[in-house]
Amino acid sequence: xxxxxxxxxxxxxxxxxxxxxxxxxxxxxxxxxxxxxxxxxxxxxxxxxxxxxxxxxxxxxxxxxxxxxxxxxxxxxxxxxxxxxxxxxxxxxxxxxxxxxxxxxxxxxxxxxxxxxxxxxxxxxxxxxxxxxxxxxxxxxxxxxxxxxxxxxxxxxxxxxxxxxxxxxxxxxxxxxxxxxxxxxx
DNA sequence: CGTCTTTGACCGGCGC
DNA sequence: GCGCCGGTCAAAGACG
Numbered sequence: 001x002x003x004x005x006x007x008x009x010x011x012x013x014x015x016x017x018x019x020x021x022x023x024x025x026x027x028x029x030x031x032x033x034x035x036x037x038x039x040x041x042x043x044x045x046x047x048x049x050x051x052x053x054x055x056x057x058x059x060x061x062x063x064x065x066x067x068x069x070x071x072x073x074x075x076x077x078x079x080x081x082x083x084x085x086x087x088x089x090x091x092x093x094x095x096x097x098x099x100x101x102x103x104x105x106x107x108x109x110x111x112x113x114x115x116x117x118x119x120x121x122x123x124x125x126x127x128x129x130x131x132x133x134x135x136x137x138x139x140x141x142x143x144x145x146x147x148x149x150x151x152x153x154x155x156x157x158x159x160x161x162x163x164x165x166x167x168x169x170x171x172x173x174x175x176x177x178x179x180x181x182x183x184x185x186x
Numbered sequence: 187c188g189t190c191t192t193t194g195a196c197c198g199g200c201g202c
Numbered sequence: 203g204c205g206c207c208g209g210t211c212a213a214a215g216a217c218g
Contacts (some may be wrong), residue, residue, distance in 0.1 A: 003206095046208075081194095114190065115190075115192080116212095117210060117211080118191090119207090119210095121208090130209070132210095134190090143209095
């Protein structure tokens, strides 16, 4: 199976609740690049910011104030036995949010995204944008929103695992880093 | 002309 | 039941 989920290794670094989600192995070359990039994110955001409580985000109430790991937040952990119209069981979802200090809202993470909605957010003067991965049958979604309290911070929330390999060159991670302000560690 | 964004409508869940 | 709210749909328009 060829799955290169961007969030697979990130989950392993999460200190929050136990997960039953299956994750796939990273090709070692990609893993290294991702790790380097994310370590950069951690340093950037945590060093530059006073800790922002999880309650600042629009998070699932059960998981407020849980598990801020650097710039990664285990936003949501959904498990229920409800069924939808088709009688399919809803599957457990995982969401991961990253707060990054950036001038641009859209960080190029290598995947192609189609915007499918935008909503005003309560207690936030900035709207939240909804994106879906354009790859066929890949249900990965992400939400992007800027914090009202600190306009320099962009919160990107990922939901789901990509069912396909990345579509662009991994070199784009350098662009991501270039888009962010880099602060020296204090 | 194909792809992507915009935006109001719509829907389901939840609290009262 | 009703209203609010977050999330999604889909038609129309913009853009390269």
